[in-house]
Structure formats: structure tokens, C-alpha cells
Amino acid sequence: xxxDDIAGLRRVLLDNRVIAxxxxxxxxxxxxxxxxxxxxxxxxxxxPVNPGQSKILxxxxxxxxxxxxxxxxxxxxxxxxxxxxxxxxxxxxxxxKVLWLQLGVINQxxxxxxxxxxxxxxxxxxxxxxxxxxxxxxxxxxxxxxxxSAKRMPAPPLV
Numbered sequence: 484x485x486x487d488d489i490a491g492l493r494r495v496l497l498d499n500r501v502i503a504x505x506x507x508x509x510x511x512x513x514x515x516x517x518x519x520x521x522x523x524x525x526x527x528x529x530x531p532v533n534p535g536q537s538k539i540l541x542x543x544x545x546x547x548x549x550x551x552x553x554x555x556x557x558x559x560x561x562x563x564x565x566x567x568x569x570x571x572x573x574x575x576x577x578x579x580k581v582l583w584l585q586l587g588v589i590n591q592x593x594x595x596x597x598x599x600x601x602x603x604x605x606x607x608x609x610x611x612x613x614x615x616x617x618x619x620x621x622x623x624x625x626x627x628x629x630x631x632s633a634k635r636m637p638a639p640p641l642v
Contacts, residue, residue, distance in 0.1 A: 484598060484603050484604070485594060485598055485603075485604050485606070486581075486603050486604065486605050487605070487606075489617065491603070492605065492608070492613050492617060493617050495557070495581055495583075495603055495605065496610075496613065496614055496617065496618070498556075498580075499556030499557045499580055499581055500526070500527055500528060500556060501527070501528045501530065501553070501554060501555055501556040501557070502519075502522060502527050502528065502529055502530065502555075502556065502557040502558075502559050502583075502610070503530040503532050503545075503548055503551060503555045503557070503558050503559065503579070504518070504519045504529060504530070504531055504532060504559045504561065505532040505533075505548065505558060505559065505560045505561060505562055505570055506532070506533065506560065506561035506562045507519050507529075507531040507532060507533050507536075507539050507540075507544070507561065508533070508539075508561075509533070509536050509539045514561070514585075514586075514609070515561040515585075516539070516540070517611065518559075518561075518585075518609060518610055518611035519531070519539075519540060520540060521611045521614070521615070522610060522611060522614065523540060525614060525618075529542060530542070530545065530551055530553075530555065531543070531544040531545065532544070532545050532546070532547065532548060532551070533546075534546035534547070547573065548570070548573040548574060548576075548577050548579075549573055549576060549577060551577065554578070555574075555577055555578075555579045556579065556580050556581060557579065557580070557581040557583050557610070558570065558573075558574040558579045558581065558582050558583065559583045559585065559610050560582070560583065560584050560585060560588060561585050561588075562588065563588070564584075564588055564589055564590045565590075567584060567588065567590035567593040568590065568592065568593045568596075570582075570593070571590075571593035571594070571596050571597045572596070574597060574602060575596070575597060575600040575602065579602060580602060580603060581602060581603045581604070581605065582594070582597040582602050582603070582604045582605070583604075583605045583608070583610055584604075584605065584606045584607065584608075585607075585608070585609055585610070586607060586608065586609045586612075587607065588606065588607065589606050589607050590606075594606055
């Protein structure tokens with residue numbers, strides 16, 4: 484099923500706790516690293532998938548989805564749209580429940596194939612942003628800290 488509503492996103496994030504992050508970067512300032520770290524700190528199991536790394540976030544890194552020995556609930560894709568078709572096939576092959584395509588990643592053909600195989604499909608959304616929005620974690624990234632405010636600062640003294 485293509486999931487694009489609040490109830491569906493909540494269900495996906497509540498029912499699925501093991502996330503394989505495809506394209507997870509070891510670079511701390513990349514969106515994939517930040518999103519994976521956030522989800523890890525919020526109780527999810529993260530499985531890094533990056534053939535160029537052996538460990539990310541202190542976790543064993545796998546070269547592909549099919550190399551992961553255990554179960555995977557969500558395949559979170561930080562790859563360009565042209566790379567998604569084979570990833571959708573791998574997600575289907577390993578029995579994943581959800582194919583999640585990050586912001587800016589849209590591949591209708593792969594989404595339809597995953598949907599036909601029974602996977603939930605989320606496209607053009609960030610797993611971290613959706614979790615924070617739906618479960619109150621926006622402050623984790625510096626929002627609602629009181630640092631950014633609509634309150635006016637007192638006027639500086641006249642010189």
C-alpha cells in the first residue's frame with residue numbers, strides 16, 4: 484500500500500522497529516547519518532548498508548540488503564531514484580515490510596512493484612522528520628528549545 488497519510492505513517496513507524504538504512508554515510512553531517520542516529524536514539528534497530536564501510540555509528544555495515552542475516556522491517560533508501568528499482572527487488576526478496584524512499588526520492592515503477600508484492604511504500608519523506616513530527620521529537624534537532632522564539636528582544640539602549 485502506498486502510505487501518504489498521518490494514520491498510515493504512524494502505523495508504519497509504530498509497527499516496524501528494524502531499519503536497514505541503504506546509503507548510510509559515515510560522515511556525521513550527512514542527512515542519512517543524522518536520521519539514522521536519531522532513529523537509533525529513539526529505540527529503533529539500525530542496520531547500516533554501505534559497501535564502502537565496515538562500521539557506521541559503531542554498527543556492522545553490510546554491503547547489500549541480501550547480506551543482512553536477520554529480519555528487516557523498513558528499507559530506508561538514501562539513494563538516487565535511478566538506484567531504487569534493484570533496491571525494491573532486494574527489499575521484496577528479504578521479506579521487508581516497508582520500502583521507504585527519502586525526501587526527493589521518487590520512483591513510481593519501483594513503488595508499484597513493492598506495493599504489488601505487499602510492502603507498504605513511503606515516498607519523498609524523511610523517516611526522522613516524520614517520526615519527530617508524529618511523536619514529538621522535533622526538539623531533538625533544536626526546534627522548540629527556546630533558542631528560536633517569536634518573542635521580541637528588548638530594544639538595545641540608546642547611545
